[in-house]
Amino acid sequence: MNIKHLLTEKTLAAFQQLGLTDNVNAAVTQSTRPEFGDYQINGAMAAAKLLKTNPRQLAQQLLELLDIADMAESVEIAGPGFINVKLDKNWLASQLTTAATDSRLGVAVNPTPQTVVVDYSAPNLAKEMHVGHLRSTIIGDAVVRTLEFWGDTVIRQNHMGDWGTQFGMLIAHLEDKIAAGVDLETVALADLEDFYREAKKRFDDESGFADKSRDYVVKLQSGDAHCQKLWQMFIDTSIKHSNDVYQKLNVTLTNADIKPESAYNAMLQPIVAELVAKDIAVESQGALVVFLQELADKEGTPSPFIIQKTGGGFLYSTTDLAACQYRSHELAADRIIIFTDARQALHFNQVELVARKAGYLAERTAYDHCPFGTMMGEDGKPFKTRTGGTVKLAELLEEAVVRANAVLQDKVTDLSATEMAEIARKVGIGAVKYADLSKNRTSDYIFSWDAMLSFEGATAPYLQYAYTRVRSILRKAEVAADFHAEIVIGAEQEKLLAVKLLRFEETLQQVMKEAQPNLLCNYLYELASLYMTFYEACPILKEGVEPATRDSRLMLSIFSAKLLHKGLDLLGIEVMERM
RNA sequence: GCGCCCGUAGCUCAGCUGGAUAGAGCAACGGCCUUCUAAGCCGUGGGUCAUAGGUUCGAGUCCUAUCGGGCGCGCCA
Numbered sequence: 001m002n003i004k005h006l007l008t009e010k011t012l013a014a015f016q017q018l019g020l021t022d023n024v025n026a027a028v029t030q031s032t033r034p035e036f037g038d039y040q041i042n043g044a045m046a047a048a049k050l051l052k053t054n055p056r057q058l059a060q061q062l063l064e065l066l067d068i069a070d071m072a073e074s075v076e077i078a079g080p081g082f083i084n085v086k087l088d089k090n091w092l093a094s095q096l097t098t099a100a101t102d103s104r105l106g107v108a109v110n111p112t113p114q115t116v117v118v119d120y121s122a123p124n125l126a127k128e129m130h131v132g133h134l135r136s137t138i139i140g141d142a143v144v145r146t147l148e149f150w151g152d153t154v155i156r157q158n159h160m161g162d163w164g165t166q167f168g169m170l171i172a173h174l175e176d177k178i179a180a181g182v183d184l185e186t187v188a189l190a191d192l193e194d195f196y197r198e199a200k201k202r203f204d205d206e207s208g209f210a211d212k213s214r215d216y217v218v219k220l221q222s223g224d225a226h227c228q229k230l231w232q233m234f235i236d237t238s239i240k241h242s243n244d245v246y247q248k249l250n251v252t253l254t255n256a257d258i259k260p261e262s263a264y265n266a267m268l269q270p271i272v273a274e275l276v277a278k279d280i281a282v283e284s285q286g287a288l289v290v291f292l293q294e295l296a297d298k299e300g301t302p303s304p305f306i307i308q309k310t311g312g313g314f315l316y317s318t319t320d321l322a323a324c325q326y327r328s329h330e331l332a333a334d335r336i337i338i339f340t341d342a343r344q345a346l347h348f349n350q351v352e353l354v355a356r357k358a359g360y361l362a363e364r365t366a367y368d369h370c371p372f373g374t375m376m377g378e379d380g381k382p383f384k385t386r387t388g389g390t391v392k393l394a395e396l397l398e399e400a401v402v403r404a405n406a407v408l409q410d411k412v413t414d415l416s417a418t419e420m421a422e423i424a425r426k427v428g429i430g431a432v433k434y435a436d437l438s439k440n441r442t443s444d445y446i447f448s449w450d451a452m453l454s455f456e457g458a459t460a461p462y463l464q465y466a467y468t469r470v471r472s473i474l475r476k477a478e479v480a481a482d483f484h485a486e487i488v489i490g491a492e493q494e495k496l497l498a499v500k501l502l503r504f505e506e507t508l509q510q511v512m513k514e515a516q517p518n519l520l521c522n523y524l525y526e527l528a529s530l531y532m533t534f535y536e537a538c539p540i541l542k543e544g545v546e547p548a549t550r551d552s553r554l555m556l557s558i559f560s561a562k563l564l565h566k567g568l569d570l571l572g573i574e575v576m577e578r579m
Numbered sequence: 580g581c582g583c584c585c586g587u588a589g590c591u592c593a594g595c596u597g598g599a600u601a602g603a604g605c606a607a608c609g610g611c612c613u614u615c616u617a618a619g620c621c622g623u624g625g626g627u628c629a630u631a632g633g634u635u636c637g638a639g640u641c642c643u644a645u646c647g648g649g650c651g652c653g654c655c656a
Contacts, residue, residue, distance in 0.1 A: 004595095025596070027596080027597095027598085029595065029598085030595080032594095032598080032599070032600095032601095032602095033599075033600080036599075040598085040599090042597095042598055045598080045636075045637085046597095048636095049635090049636080055636075078599075079598085079599055079637095080598085080599085080636060080637075081636090082598075082599070124656075161656065164655070164656060165655075165656095166655090166656095261656090284653075285653070285654080286654080287653065287654050288654095289653065289654090295582085297580090297581050297582075297652095298581070299581090301581090303582090303652080304652090304653050304654095305653085306653050306654050308654085309653090309654040310653095310654060311654085313654080315654070315655080315656080316655080316656050319656095341650095342583080342584060342649090342650070342651090343583095343649095343650055343651060344651090344656085345583060345584075345650090345651075346582075346583070346650095346651055346652070347651090347656090349583090371583095371584080373584075373585080373649080373650090374584095374649065374650065376649080381649095407618070408618095410618095411616095411618080413616095427618085438592085438593090439591090439592070439593095440592085440593075440594095441585085441592080442584060442585075443584060443585040443586080443648090443649075444584085444585075444648080444649050444650080445591095446591085448591085451590095451591065451605095454591095454604095454605080455618055456604085456605075456618065457603085457604040457605060457618095458592090458593095458603070458604050458605090459604090459618085461618055462604095462618070462619085464618090465616080465618050465619075466619090468616070469615085469616060469619085472615075472616060473615055473616095476615060477615085506595095510595065514595085518592095518593085519593095519595080522593065522594095522603090525603085525604090526603090529603090532619065532620065533620075533621095535615080535619090535620085536611095536619080536620050536621080537620090539615070540615060541615045542615060578616085579616085579618075
């Protein structure tokens with residue numbers, strides 16, 4: 001059920017009857033104010049401009065041809081040519097009654113399933129995951145879940161950093177730890193951040209260590225068995241740390257989704273050779289470079305894109321080109337979505353240009369780099385990762401659960417300690433995720449413990465609480481799993497809730513198109529808020545409520561609970577029966 | 580120097596391909612629990628949408644300039 005889509009089709013049909021088929025835009029939107037109805041059709045004004053006619057007159061003609069008598073209670077022309085549509089309560093009720101019992105919650109079956117490759121999370125395995133990895137990980141996961149629910153074939157790609165120059169120093173350090181007989185699991189690699197710091201310190205201070213490190217990188221990348229073995233030990237441990245975080249975060253990534261940088265190793269040399277052979281790349285100051293005229297500055301100086309360093313080493317640019325080829329051709333992607341920090345915007349812009357020139361990206365493959373802002377400290381200045389300012393993701397999540405537990409302790413409940421711990425976990429993690437997912441900002445954002453761990457207002461706990469309130473009623477009413485009744489819409493609070501309930505698919509479409517889960521966050525908050533209002537205003541199980549009214553309201557409650565559950569699930573946020 | 584992103588209420592942010600009187604939450608203030616769960620509900624106050632021009636029936640949204648913040652720009656990723 002997609003009311004906006006339905007109204008758009010009806011409007012376009014009416015336009016067609018008026019002889020307008022090209023360049024017409026129905027411009028259907030949700031009404032901005034209650035007195036303008038539920039939806040407004042704004043297309044008449046732009047069309048009138050094209051035809052050089054009076055917009056109100058055109059709107060009138062359109063209105064007469066508009067076949068929406070069954071769904072609209074009233075249709076009115078207002079202002080310069082707006083068409084305001086107020087939906088009919090009976091129509092809404094009947095649509096809802098159908099949707100409420102649908103296994104897809106009223107969301108249509110995807111008519112054109114696509115293969116979508118989603119590149120997200122991508123931590124650097126040299127270090128532990130920190131708060132900077134949160135956005136990519138959970139936004140990507142929410143988009144993935146939404147695409148899968150819609151019916152696309154999603155291929156997750158965790159482009160982990162496992163091949164950089166730091167690994168020489170890390171494995172050299174590891175080698176010494178092993179020689180000293182230190183237990184790797186519980187001591188040496190228990191804290192990757194400490195391990196990295198130790199190795200870096202030796203690299204800077206200890207004579208001979210830096211040379212050994214550089215030597216080990218070369219050996220590693222040329223396939224030396226000893227170095228490979230050490231490297232593998234380190235990588236395995238680091239991946240385990242990531243998996244712990246994913247599990248805590250309720251993120252769907254698994255080892256099967258890992259396609260690290262090293263996996264593209266064999267493709268790099270042939271790609272460089274091909275780019276040179278095609279005259280796309282040229283030698284410049286000892287390196288191989290692609291000069292992009294498309295990104296030239298005002299003087300016409302092209303933008304350089306280095307694909308091979310002086311001395312033959314490859315860079316992440318080369319790896320990303322290989323990833324394009326693999327994803328577009330081998331995985332047959334219709335669309336590639338990459339979630340990274342905005343600082344890489346130029347890089348991905350260049351990657352796409354080069355990949356298109358060389359055919360690594362097929363024409364049919366859309367390439368969407370979805371950037372987000374750099375993280376700042378609470379003072380508004382860039383978050384320093386080197387000066388001890390790093391907040392480990394695992395620590396943030398632990399803190400969230402501790403704080404949620406503290407809030408829970410203040411409540412008088414009859415919940416067991418086990419239930420309380422489970423609720424604190426879901427509330428704490430949910431709060432962290434919602435705080436981040438609900439923001440659209442492509443600009444920089446400020447990391448704040450308090451904002452991240454807030455449990456009041458538009459937060460995950462609010463949505464979880466709304467869910468438990470509904471569930472509580474349904475438990476009390478002892479409704480059967482297959483409970484069914486006809487929905488009747490009377491009170492204004494019911495009408496507003498009904499319209500919102502029928503906007504789920506509309507919301508999901510937008511989330512997928514823009515790769516912006518914050519739209520789903522907004523929707524769910526509004527849904528929960530409208531349910532709360534309905535809950536306060538419309539008694540269900542109280543004395544004096546007519547059976548038919550009670551059953552209708554129970555149906556509204558059941559469907560609200562299902563949508564809240566599903567919506568939060570798509571965000572990767574868990575719900576509970578009680579809190 | 581050049582380029583990209585951004586500037587909306589005291590704070591954090593919404594604002595769907597340009598639409599009508601710019602919306603939430605937090606904070607402040609005032610109401611609502613002999614309870615269908617008060618992590619809630621209802622209400623009040625709070626704005627030159629950075630600034631100045633321009634495009635048009637209409638601009639927070641598009642264009643230009645300026646100011647302010649962040650980031651990027653040949654061998655890290």
